[in-house]
Amino acid sequence: MTNDADKAHSKDKIDVSVGGTVLERYFTGKTEAAYVADNTLFLTADYVNLIAFETSDGLVLVDTGMVEAPKIFDEIRKKTDAPLHTVIITHGHMDHAFGLNPWLEAGEKPRIIAHENMTRRFRTYMRLAPMNIHINRVQFGMEADIHWPDKEEQFPWPDTTYREQLTIRVGGETFELYHHKGETDDSTWVWAPERGIVCTGDLYVGMLPYCGNPQKVQRYAEEWADGLEAIASVGAELLLPGHGHPIKGKDEIRKRCLITAETLRSIVKQTLEGLNAGKTHEDIMASIKIPEHLAKEPYVDPLYDKPEFIARAIIRRYGGWWNGFSSQLLPAKMADQSKEIIRLAGGIEPLVDRARELIDSDPALACHLAEWAALGAPDNRSAHECVIDVFNKRAESEIALIARGILSHAVRKSQKALATLE
Ligand SMILES: [Zn+2]
The missing domain is CATH 3.60.15.30 (Metallo-beta-lactamase domain)
Structure with a gap:
């Protein structure tokens, strides 16, 4: 040697x-x-x-x-x-x-x-x-x-x-x-x-x-x-x-x-237990926890992939793609759902304002609100600006490369949309 x-x-x-x-x-x-x-x-x-x-x-x-x-x-x-x-x-x-x-x-x-x-x-x-x-x-x-x-x-x-x-x-x-x-x-x-x-x-x-x-x-x-x-x-x-x-x-x-x-093996076990207990996919993912004696080891840091994504892949392998919510079996298009949410909110501003409010305390929810705004009102500048800010912030807080990449894809899409609005 x-x-x-x-x-x-x-x-x-x-x-x-x-x-x-x-x-x-x-x-x-x-x-x-x-x-x-x-x-x-x-x-x-x-x-x-x-x-x-x-x-x-x-x-x-x-x-x-x-x-x-x-x-x-x-x-x-x-x-x-x-x-x-x-x-x-x-x-x-x-x-x-x-x-x-x-x-x-x-x-x-x-x-x-x-x-x-x-x-x-x-x-x-x-x-x-x-x-x-x-x-x-x-x-x-x-x-x-x-x-x-x-x-x-x-x-x-x-x-x-x-x-x-x-x-x-x-x-x-x-x-x-x-x-x-x-x-x-x-x-x-x-x-x-x-x-x-x-x-x-x-x-x-x-x-x-x-x-x-x-x-x-x-x-x-x-x-x-x-x-x-x-x-x-x-x-x-x-x-x-x-x-x-x-x-x-x-x-x-x-x-x-x-x-x-x-x-x-721990992620597999937790996922299969969740499937056997009849949990929804989102409940399985929310419940995945890497035991402390493993999580403390730096060579299993989730730097590229995430335990939640691994659980999803296991679910896909052994189960189907339906996520357990009946409306999502044959759903309305996201853009149509978004337009309806904007209508109920009384405009884009309430969504954009709330997304910005939640950006630190609940970034996942902030992302939904921002995405609804941009999907429901694709010609609205403040909706795309909100997506850029909210998804940028979320991406920055992610250590997993794949998650960062996909979250910042939303940013790039809205940047392109803004460029065409100018
Ligand atoms: Zn490789």
């Missing part, structure tokens, strides 16, 4: 204790390829971690990056000119899977290994490229062009897939690949037993697992917990996550994986 791993670990401790945003936690400081263990290169680019294992038969690369792929290629090539033997893609998300081109353009012909579901994921991406561009703009709060592949030749199709477990030997070394569903249904984590190193992909990222994303396809909380427990059981001395800082030390790795798994 080199000094780098020690430094990474102590930096990790500092960052984790001070909280910080998702991107601060993701940033390991290793933008140049650095050895974190013997013959093990690690770097962070595109906010994702890349690992290159040097073996006597060439490199085994875990994940590939995306936009910064040329830089990743250059960085690894600064350290080694060994051929690229094998690429393992931990899951088909853009930031992990779409960085192979510089290697291929340089003439490398690696074997590409992934879970068998990654192929189906890519086929879905091809069918839903515009949708994915839209929901990612909302999630990350940006209007910028997002590149989303939609042509067959743009995808890193694996040539080797597996279903449950695959053991490969490269340069006389063993790499064990395991599948557990988590954020995706095509997740792979990699255990290198001779090195004592585990690469978790996004099954461990040092914060509350992202399994409740409001706009995205089903996530798998229980299987995610299974995966974390399996990772905890291998006895790794170094954990290299898909995002964020490496973790060193068998006990620390085990503890963090098990606490994270227990957190997920």
Whole structure:
């Protein structure tokens, strides 16, 4: 083990204790390829971690990056000119899977290994490229062009897939690949037993697992917990996550994986109990509470996703979408409801004034009032100004990146509406 791993670990401790945003936690400081263990290169680019294992038969690369792929290629090539033997893609998300081109353009012909579901994921991406561009703009709060592949030749199709477990030997070394569903249904984590190193992909990222994303396809909380427990059981001395800082030390790795798994199991248990008790979705979400001995651990901070969103995803998985309020089974359009609320209130001003009054004491209710005002009176300036102020304030108070992004989407919509009114 080199000094780098020690430094990474102590930096990790500092960052984790001070909280910080998702991107601060993701940033390991290793933008140049650095050895974190013997013959093990690690770097962070595109906010994702890349690992290159040097073996006597060439490199085994875990994940590939995306936009910064040329830089990743250059960085690894600064350290080694060994051929690229094998690429393992931990899951088909853009930031992990779409960085192979510089290697291929340089003439490398690696074997590409992934879970068998990654192929189906890519086929879905091809069918839903515009949708994915839209929901990612909302999630990350940006209007910028997002590149989303939609042509067959743009995808890193694996040539080797597996279903449950695959053991490969490269340069006389063993790499064990395991599948557990988590954020995706095509997740792979990699255990290198001779090195004592585990690469978790996004099954461990040092914060509350992202399994409740409001706009995205089903996530798998229980299987995610299974995966974390399996990772905890291998006895790794170094954990290299898909995002964020490496973790060193068998006990620390085990503890963090098990606490994270227990957190997920607690949310699942509370949600299923709520469903069995016949509670409405809103009552289930309001009742979710992370037990204190788990919530105090910074590596389950809800920085990206929220426990309430995870509960919703569990409800969706096991139940239907109807939320328990009969009027919402076949509802009037929100704009029509809003117009009627404005009419009953005697105009827009009472809604706007009340929203501003409630902005601190009940921001959720303030958001409803502001949204009704803007939906019911889309040409009214003060309604949109109210949305901007109320949703900005609410977004600022949220620590979960996804919640902030979607709340500030309302702000951007009203800013656009205001621009057209001028
Ligand atoms: Zn990721």
